[in-house]
Amino acid sequence: MTRKHVTVLGLGLMGQALAGALLRDGYTTTVWNRTAAKADDLVARGARPAGSVAEAVAASPLVIICLTDYAAVHELLDPLDGELDGRVLVNLTSGTSQGARETAEWARQRGAAYLDGAILATPEAVGADAVILYSGPRTAFDRHEPALRALGSGVTHLGTDHGLSSLYDVAMLSLMWNILNGFLHGAALLGAAGVQATAFTPIANKGIETVNGWLAAYARQIDEGAYPAFDATLDTHLAAMEHLIHESEHLGVNAELPRFVKTLADRAAAAGHGGEGYAAMVELFRKPAA
Template sequence: MQNLDTGLAPVAVLGLGLMGRALAEAFLRAGHPTTVWNRTAAKAEPLVAQGAKLAGSPADAAAAAPLVIVCVADHDAVRELLDSLGDVLDGRVLVNLTSGTSLTARETAERVERKGGAYLDGAILAAPQGIGADAAILYSGPRSAFDPHEPTLRVLGAGTTYLGDDHALSSLYDVAVLGLMWGILNGFLQGAALLGAAGVKATAFTPVATTGIATVADWVAGYAQQIDDGTYPAPDATIGTHLTAMEHLVHESESLGVSTEFPRLVKALAERAVADGRGGDGYAAMIEQFRTPAAGARA
């Protein structure tokens, strides 16, 4: 199924929202024959002007290429698409770049495999503007499905990463990174609110915040090793010491009339760790609070 003019494998892109259009444009720029489909056909017009072929149905689009990329609103839309494809996926690889969960990844894999296709679940850790450049995109599923199409998939981003055979891995990594993002952003917003109460602009706080984030980022590799080893030395500060500082953050927020909800949540986790006998351990021992469902229920 090679294109005689370019020698590059054809691809099909189903779903032309902001991200779907960016995916299709990246393939077109790289010279891949690209067939597209979208529920609202008018969204395909700029891509057709760039050389894409517009298919009349999802099945027609999928039939045009050995590699089928799906990027739609949610997994209900993914299921609807799959139901419309019939047996056209037989012998093809479907890559789903729609955000979801590990459960939906496994369910979708089963649906695709029942239709005779191979399934790769994917997660895009980038904005549409990063597609075709430095975008980080994670893939999980059978290695036999990823390897033949790796050169084509690398067109979408320099950060293309294969995680393993388990279809669920890309979704798990995705939500883990989202949690990391919100933790960092919420911490920044709490700090900006505190300083704002003292008349300091958020832009003035930004250089100091950026330095602080970089410092914490440098700790991650060491913490990760401690977590894998199951030992939590405290060469710098114990959880008990951190707890004292957390109390300062709560009191400072109270005194300035700033919300204490976020710092109180952080403090409550540390208090439980101390109650569990972890007060003298390094901060990485907090992983035990996140591993325990009962801890989340108590929160």
């Protein structure tokens, strides 16, 4: 058994993509799934099927796990206990930072090194330009970095805090949903005037590019804790938000999203940030809701 031996537990669409990428890169890949038939295509391509979770774990020094949640991970691995000693477990199952840290401690007690990971890509991108984030001991990452890089060109080790990959993952989900909801609301507004969403898309993309250009400056303001209004104050943004609410209601488009955004901005202004730039809104997000 060498570093060219890898085990993949869980063969959903993402798990199959992970195993396939390892096979293409020349790794001896052992696979296991509760429904064994999901391994058939991979076995036809050279993967080694394991008859049990214990057999799969014993086959490789590196065990990559991709299941539905952390509870499923523990359901599979808790019974093994001593059989995990000396293994590097890489958990690419979506979860929370708390779950990642707790699982890392659980693995440590069983003699296993643990890396938590987050895949910011679709299965089709695995083995190509997939962005995959890892957090946990650098020594474990370095030991198996070639295998991990076989899964995507955007592989990054974030640090030793096991919870970082999950935190980045949910932060990206927040970004994704906010961008998509803004686009969908904008499409609804223009649709009320008979404008096709496909006609809106090129202009929307330009707007996203413009906002993207602001992020670096916003990030510096957040890190420094000072929010000078380079373009417009939060009070000015509030006036524009009122226009968006009025336009939505006038056109019969749902105004809940812009109303919610304005409610948050009103709170920030009431806290004394009205004369600062929009990045001051981060102070509101840093605190739990009242």
